[in-house]
Amino acid sequence: MxxxxxxxxNATFKKLSGRGRxxxxxxxxxxxxxxxxxxxxxxHFSVVRDFLENVRSRSLNTEVxxxxxxxxxxxxxxxxELTQILGGDTKALAVASTQANHTNVIMIIGLQGAGKTTxxxxxxLHLKKQNLQTMLAAVDLQRPAAxxxxxxxxxxxxxxxxxxxxxxxxxxxxxxALNHARDNDVDCLIIDTAGRLTIDEALMDELLEIQKxxxxxxxxxxxxxxxxxxxxxxxxxxxxxxxxxxxxxxKMDGDARGGAALSITSIxxxxxxxxxxxxxxxxxxxxxxxxxxxxxxxxxxxxTLIEKAEExxxxxxxxxLQKKMQRAEFNLEDFLEQMQQMKKMGPLSQIVDMxxxxxxxxxxxxQEAFDENQLNKTEAIIQGMTPTERQKPDIIGGSRRKRIAxxxxxxxxxxxxxxxxxxxxxxLMKQLASGKRVDPKTLFR
Numbered sequence: 001m002x003x004x005x006x007x008x009x010n011a012t013f014k015k016l017s018g019r020g021r022x023x024x025x026x027x028x029x030x031x032x033x034x035x036x037x038x039x040x041x042x043x044h045f046s047v048v049r050d051f052l053e054n055v056r057s058r059s060l061n062t063e064v065x066x067x068x069x070x071x072x073x074x075x076x077x078x079x080x081e082l083t084q085i086l087g088g089d090t091k092a093l094a095v096a097s098t099q100a101n102h103t104n105v106i107m108i109i110g111l112q113g114a115g116k117t118t119x120x121x122x123x124x125l126h127l128k129k130q131n132l133q134t135m136l137a138a139v140d141l142q143r144p145a146a147x148x149x150x151x152x153x154x155x156x157x158x159x160x161x162x163x164x165x166x167x168x169x170x171x172x173x174x175x176x177a178l179n180h181a182r183d184n185d186v187d188c189l190i191i192d193t194a195g196r197l198t199i200d201e202a203l204m205d206e207l208l209e210i211q212k213x214x215x216x217x218x219x220x221x222x223x224x225x226x227x228x229x230x231x232x233x234x235x236x237x238x239x240x241x242x243x244x245x246x247x248x249x250x251k252m253d254g255d256a257r258g259g260a261a262l263s264i265t266s267i268x269x270x271x272x273x274x275x276x277x278x279x280x281x282x283x284x285x286x287x288x289x290x291x292x293x294x295x296x297x298x299x300x301x302x303x304t305l306i307e308k309a310e311e312x313x314x315x316x317x318x319x320x321l322q323k324k325m326q327r328a329e330f331n332l333e334d335f336l337e338q339m340q341q342m343k344k345m346g347p348l349s350q351i352v353d354m355x356x357x358x359x360x361x362x363x364x365x366x367q368e369a370f371d372e373n374q375l376n377k378t379e380a381i382i383q384g385m386t387p388t389e390r391q392k393p394d395i396i397g398g399s400r401r402k403r404i405a406x407x408x409x410x411x412x413x414x415x416x417x418x419x420x421x422x423x424x425x426x427x428l429m430k431q432l433a434s435g436k437r438v439d440p441k442t443l444f445r
Contacts (some may be wrong), residue, residue: 004037004040004041005037005038005041005262005296006295006296006297006298008033008034008036008037008040009034009037009078009296009297010297010298011033012030012033012034012037013030013071013074013075015030015033016030016070016071016074017071021070022070022071022074024060027056027059027060027074028056030074031052031055031056034052034055034078035048035052038051038262041259041262042228042229042259042260042263043259043262043263044229044232044259044263044266044267046266046267047085047262047263047266047267050085050266051081051082051085054081054084055074055077055078055081058077058081059073059074059077075297078297079293079294079297080293082262082293082296082297083289083290083293084289085262085263085265085266086261086262086265086272086289086292086293087265087271087272087287087289088289089289090286090287090288090289090290091246091271091272091273091287092273092286093106093218093246093273093274093286094217094218094245095127095132095187095188095217102182103178103181103182103186103187103188103189104187104188104189104217104218105178105188105189105191105214105215105216105217105218106123106188106189106190106191106216106217106218106219106220107191107193107207107210107211107214107216107218107219107220108120108123108190108191108192108193108220108222108248109193109195109207109219109220109221109222109238109242109244110195110221110222110223110234110238111195111196111197111198111199111224111234112143112195112196112197113195113197113224114195114222114223114224114250115222115224115250115251115276116140116192116193116195116222117140117146117149117150117153117192118149118153118250118276118281119222119248119250119274119276119284120136120150120190120192121136121150121153121154121156121157121159121281122276122281122282122283122284123190123220123248123274123284124136124154124157124159124188124190125157125159125281125282125284126274126284126286127187127188127190128157128159132187132188133185133186133187133188134159134186134187134188134189134190135159135160135161135162135177135180135181135184135186135188135189135190136150136153136154136159136160136161136162136189136190136192137161137162137163137173137174137177137178137181137189137190137191137192138150138151138161138162138163138164138173138192139170139173139174139177139191139192139193139194139210140170140192140193140194140195141165141166141168141169141170141173141194142194142195142196143194144166146192146194147163147165147166150163150192151163153281156281157281162176162177162180162181164176170193170194170206170209170210171206171209171210171213174191174210174213174214175213175214177189177191178213178214189214191210191214191216193206193207193210194206199234199237199238204241204242207241207242208241208242211242211243218245218246218273219242219243219244219245219246220244220245220246220247220248220273220274221234221235221238221239221244221246221247221248221270222247222248222250223235223247223248223249223250223260223264224250224251225249225250225251225252225260225261225275225276226251226260227260228259228260229259229263231249231260231264232260232263232264232267232268235247235264235267235268235270236267236268239268239270244270245270246270246271246272246273246274247264247265247270247271247272247273248272248273248274248275248276248284249261249264249272249274249275249276249287250275250276251276252275252276252277253276253277253278253283261275261292271287272287272289273286273287274286274287275287330425330426331390331391331392331393332382332385332389332390332391332393332422333382333387333390333391335382335422336379336382336383336390339375339378339379340379377408377410377414378418380408380409380410381404381405381408381410381414381415381418382418383408384403384404384405384407384408385404389404393419393422393423396415396419398412401415401416
């Protein structure tokens with residue numbers, strides 16, 4: 001996500017910081033590189049123009065150029081201006097009341113292929129985590145497969161799905177779904193509407209009918225982030241007829257450029273409320289412009305990392321694990337449990353990007369360091385061990401290594417490498433627990 005922009009911005013700042021005292025010429029040279037990076041990322045030219053004008057005018061302030069750390073001052077200005085073009089303040093989802101017989105209706109709209117149905121299920125899971133009783137309504141009758149897809153996704157996250165089948169009409173299905181939701185004191189009803197390959201009059205008439213009947217508190221347009229400038233046109237065309245209240249950018253993790261996110265709010269004036277960051281149903285993040293700007297500049301996103309940890313990590317188990325580590329009793333069983341919890345937080349590469357300082361460092365590391373397959377291999381090896389072997393890996397000899405390797409589909413040397421690495425980790429924990437100074441030169445001999 002934003003890899004290209006992030007790399008080029010940081011290269012520009014590094015060059016500026018090497019100048020010592022900055023001049024207006026140095027600043028213009030740096031901004032020329034920033035302009036090229038943003039245009040290559042498919043950011044709309046008018047957004048690039050306004051952004052650079054604001055950064056330049058603020059950076060030419062005498063106090064900035066003559067300060068002891070002019071580059072840091074300019075980075076701060078860029079951070080603030082990036083936050084503004086990304087949307088400024090966080091726009092929360094509107095959920096009015098959770099009283100009996102009051103149901104908040106959310107319409108999900110968009111073109112086919114944008115990930116609309118999957119996004120509806122992701123949003124339902126997000127609301128469920130907020131302790132809101134949620135229901136999905138399958139109103140996309142253009143594709144019979146969409147109904148079954150939504151039912152399957154609903155079963156996976158244990159959220160009911162209202163459906164009537166293709167013999168009904170979208171308007172009748174939406175109306176009956178709302179009545180059913182009210183009768184069952186559902187807090188939020190998410191209506192998955194039909195899409196088209198292109199915007200047409202029939203689609204818009206259908207959406208307007210449903211809007212009039214259901215009176216949604218939110219109409220969220222799902223946009224494929226990877227479509228670049230096309231996403232701007234799609235948002236403008238939908239919003240010209242249907243009053244879109246917010247955007248959800250899907251497939252953000254697959255877009256290394258990020259032009260849609262950096263352009264769409266400035267051009268359409270529609271706030272982004274969520275972004276899809278993975279194929280799994282928990283891969284939906286609330287959109288925070290200031291946090292995203294921080295990620296782009298390689299400064300991490302600690303708040304989102306904390307929120308992900310709070311969602312996935314059991315506090316009691318974490319406290320128990322801390323005591324084990326202090327007593328140097330951490331074993332492979334604990335390691336497996338921690339690894340599985342970390343995987344729930346999302347891809348390792350995304351987690352690293354949220355840690356201040358690590359995002360830039362990670363670019364210098366081999367790609368296999370963030371290979372999810374390597375984590376899966378490690379998990380398979382530990383699962384191939386008996387409980388006793390996980391607690392006492394010292395008992396694993398040649399025959400046991402061969403058995404574990406055969407059972408987990410790896411080589412005995414892979415098993416040996418994992419055990420050796422774990423022993424080094426145990427050594428580190430014992431030294432830390434004893435309060436001794438850790439010498440990095442001798443630790444892993």
